[in-house]
Amino acid sequence: MALKRITYNGQSFRLSYDILNPSKEKSILFLHGWGSSKELMRQAFGSGLSDFRHIYLDLPGFGKSDNDAVLTTHDYAAITGAFLEALDIRPFAAAGHSFGGKVATLLQPERLILLSSAGIVMPKPLKVRAKIALFKLLKPFGGDELRKFFVSADAAGMPQNMYETFKNVVDENFKSSFAAFTSPALICWGMNDTATPLEAGRIIAETMPEATLHIFEGDHYFFLKRKEEVLRRMEAFLETV
Structure with missing residues (x-):
């Protein structure tokens, strides 16, 4: 684990992160969902994508990253961007789960991977x-x-x-942000997800100009039990570069 302190809007944030495969040229950033941490993402993806440098970040207020401020999703994206700039890294790809999917989308990477992303407001x-x-x-x-x-x-x-x-952040309608993402995107979803229903994934796939949707058995955390299948799909997606 490493720590990086950055300043955003006059406030200091101490961010916890891990880097795997540091000698690789291309990077992929992994962003966890609300209430989670980088450890869950590393558990799912740390054993794969060996041709990429992995960056696992605890978003402010989660894991070992601190936060005393009231933030928006756009703030989280700006803080993450400042963190990457401080490391002098521009990730080729970003993979975000749930809330992390919204943050990843705002970062506008060359390749985007959404895992049961939040951002589509469904009827309660x-x-x-x-x-x-x-x-x-x-x-x-x-x-x-x-x-x-x-x-x-x-x-x-x-x-x-x-x-x-x-x-x-909980009831944000991110449809316009998804529509504004015009680079290739891979959308992965659990067919039995109740936190972000599959219909939300279909809406995102229809909204993004260059997106493909793949459905896996499982719930909101399908990528833990189906990680080998998900990793194969991610590798195939990234190899098309």
């Missing part, structure tokens, strides 16, 4: 909509004290700044 189930309505009704009487009873598992136990960040 009735149970969730009822919970939100009840919270809004009760909020004037309980304020932030009620938060712990209503927040999703993704937001539970967060510091206040990360909860505010979560609210900034």
Whole structure:
């Protein structure tokens, strides 16, 4: 593990990262999802793509990277860009899971790999909509004290700044950002994903001009149980350069 301190908008961020295959010329950046860390991405992909230098980054507020600020997805992309500039690395490819897929898209790499990416707003189930309505009704009487009873598992136990960040990013419509990505993209999805449903993957694939969608057995973390299949697909995609 290595640490790099960068400054963004007058604030300091200490970022934790790992690099594999450091002598390779072309790089691929791996970005984890919300509530996760670089360790999960390294577990999935560290044994493959041996022709590439791997960069695994803990996004601010996750893993061993700190964050005291309230951020947006565009802030995360800018911070990641500043980190890469500080290392003097311009990745050829970026692979992002869930929230990390949105950040990876904004970085505009030459090749993009999305793994069950967030960014398409799907209709919420009735149970969730009822919970939100009840919270809004009760909020004037309980304020932030009620938060712990209503927040999703993704937001539970967060510091206040990360909860505010979560609210900034959770329901973003990234369709225009996906449409603006015109380089080749590989979209991989778990057929039984309930966090980001397969229909969202189909919408992204239809939105991106140069995207192909591949569906795998599994849920939101399909790439852990199907990592050999996913790695083969990624290698084939990157070999077409």
